[in-house]
Amino acid sequence: MARLARLTLAGQPHHLIQRGLNRQPIVADDVDRERLLAELRECAALHKVAVHAYILMDNHLHLLATPETGEGLSRMMQSLGRRYVAAFNKRHGRSGTLWDGRFRAAPLEAQAHLLACMRYIETNPQRLGHAIRPEDYRWSSAAHHLGRRRDPLVVDHALFWGMGNTPFEREAAYKAWLEQGVADDEARRLGEAALKGWPLGSASFLRAIGDTTERPVAPRRRGRPPRVRSE
Template structure:
């Protein structure tokens, strides 16, 4: 897994990406990144991650073949409303998978660095984290409480659905903004004319 971490650190600079959250699981990776205007930056990063991790694991286990099945999934985020929720979703993956009881017990995610348990020199700090409180220690405490809150199931469900369908993580305002910017409908809509009411 350290190979994957090194790849992220190395290529985030090449592709001018900011990495706000990550979680390296045994057979997949979760990332929350801010991309630049280069539309190929994220696809290229994901290809490099897949290749390097495959070589590392195949060498370690004396095997061949691919580790991950299918293409990666991506969901643009309404940063103001959902960025921290997406970071929480990513960092709680090991807890939800039953690998650890608390996110700080999993060393292969950004949570430990975010709350000061460890250090990650290349992890970026989103504006929404900076806005949580005045001092850095107060931000850490606010983020801890945010991650530990128990009423996050609705936002987690929205995020999971958005990721699995490669749709936007956000509300109607973000959908309208993106559609106006690119001139294409990006929201899932039912086909055909709406049913008439009788």
């Protein structure tokens, strides 16, 4: 079966996942982590991609990002691969790819899913069993959104700004949002959408995307179509 073409849309937020080859680490230490995020910041700026939230774990990376063009995400990740993987290989005396194939991504209907996706990304360590508060995890955007530091990689989305009229109000509202946690069903939907490449949103959102592309926007039902009885 032919591989489904990746669907990326200009001006639309996307949840993106990049895993390490065979789930192996993509960073070995803090020097690698700092290098990867610095390269990501430059690649995002170069290809006009706004990164709203991120988390870098040992063997995978999550991004919530909006590209200005339909090719922006792919070009950003290609640039990141050329720059970071080459530097990683040289530093650690290895060769070959670091990534587990191409990155996975799915467009999100912002009003319905953007803040949920931010929470899903920034609470990733807790869901993986790490006993650490989101704002204390150094390699994510949580500290930025909770007012602990200014992160030059992050471009805040309007929906985050809408959580309060002042920085204090936004940070308090977002802290309460994170503390609600991520329901199992919400985590499953956000994760599966990105990994399988299906847009996540309402029926009207999917119809609007379907009008602009020949690519399917939802999985087809399995099995034979229902029989139509003759009168």
